Amino acid sequence: MEFAQIATVAGKEFWDRIRNRWVLAVALVFTAFALSIAYFGAAQQGTVGFRSIEVTIASLVSLVIYLIPLIALVLGFDAIVGERERGSLDLLLSMPITRVELLLGKYLGLAGALAFSTVAGFGLVGLVLSAQLDLAALFHYFGFMLSSVLLGCAFLSLAVMLSVFAADRTRASGLAIAMWFFFVLIFDLLLLGALVVSGGQWGGEVMPYLLLLNPADVFRILNIFALEDVRTLYGLATVFPPALARSDLLGLVMAAWIALPLVIAAWRFRK
């Protein structure tokens, strides 16, 4: 594997997103939402202004869990199928580059753009809030940003996998939307439904493990378990054993969610 080839493709993908202001737009969206949540999150209760990092992160997690998977899927769904459909894939593959290098280059460039906009968007808010945060709070906020990047990378990996399997861009976009609905809206409902229907008899013990089958849930658990107040607030500790809720373990699960779809995509793309 030649890293120069990967870096060339990744660099092009990254700078394309910088030049067409995609990174700027997404970063601004993140900044605007994060600032709004930090300062006006409690407006319904009649208070305005920054309250605590715990409440802010809990609210941001609820936002990010919808927003980042959607942005990542939209960003990556046509990574390969788009090149194929436009007719530029053959030219790229006639160069001294392997299919795996091309795939990795595409992924890393897009992941870089997504990570950069995420860190820039939320980082700016972190800077604004820094005067009101102690070191521990800043640490939690940094953890939230890092896990947001991981969440984006996981869904981007799924999107790139889709883009390898899909026959055309239309189908790829449909599959990306379906994937967003499944992981963000339906998955938890299905688990809850199974619990309720079985009167709590079925699935109770395996529930924590089933939650790991959804990168959005892994992200939620990562953030919620890091903050004691929020953990209690969500009542998640009753369902999720603390032994399993170690951030290093959950980080590994997230890494698996990034790597596995890419491995499958590489396998399919090489065929």
Place this chain on the structure above:
Amino acid sequence: MIVARGVHKHYGAIHAVDGVDLDVRAGELFGLIGHNGAGKSTMFKMMLGLIPVTAGEIRIDGAMVAGHGGANGDFRAVRRKIGYLPENVVLYDNLTGLETLQFFARLKGVSQADNHALLERVGLTHAARRRVREYSKGMRQRLGFAQALLGKPRILFLDEPTTGLDPEAIRGFYAILRRLKGEGVTMVITSHILAEIQERVDRLAIMAAGKVQACGTVQALREQMDLPLWFSVRVAPEDFEAVRAALGHLPVGAIEAHDDHIAVQCRREAKMAVIAALATLDGKVRDLGVHEPSLEDVFFGFSD
């Protein structure tokens, strides 16, 4: 230089390429022609190593690019020797012409030093810093050609290279090909415009139904096809009958009278006899033209 042996490509029950043998010699300009769906694009992609063969093998400079077990040897070294201009080349709209060459030069691992010279060679110096989205179809094609020439490739694959080019640009394009040929570059070219390539290729292969129906020089294929020649004999209308009479004893085909000339069809072996018979007409023949069958005639003869 390029050797294909027993190459098959099957898509389910469809045999896109069906037992093709080809030899493209070093330094020659080789044409690959055929109807849409004849298998030439598939053959092209297999020669480039873009798609695997179902059976058989293809070698470039001795290195297998497609065959049992896939490519072997240093595929990057082979790819660096190759330039490829796809049909309807698609480049990146958001890059400028110069950035396009920079990107592909980096991918190819070749020097950036020639980029400006290449843009000049294809007549795009004035548009080097304009985005590709502002380019006309012909300009994109020329930029695609410049991309194919990056790194001074020893082998060029040109798929319908003159699509979208105006007549002047087409002439310029073939002038570049002539210079490249002089430098010993091997070129494989496909085109639907047979009149354009018939005088320019050294040899060509005619593909139909996934097979090579014929392969050789244009002249060899004409002779192999044994198509008749046409004489165009310019005589005054009152001398038409004299011409008919002079040719009456020869094995000629159709004789068609037009306003100011007679068109005479004859077999190649009767060519000299016809000329000799016309010479006996003692000044009645004002002009004489001999028309070889066109590549189009040869193509339809082999492919139908």
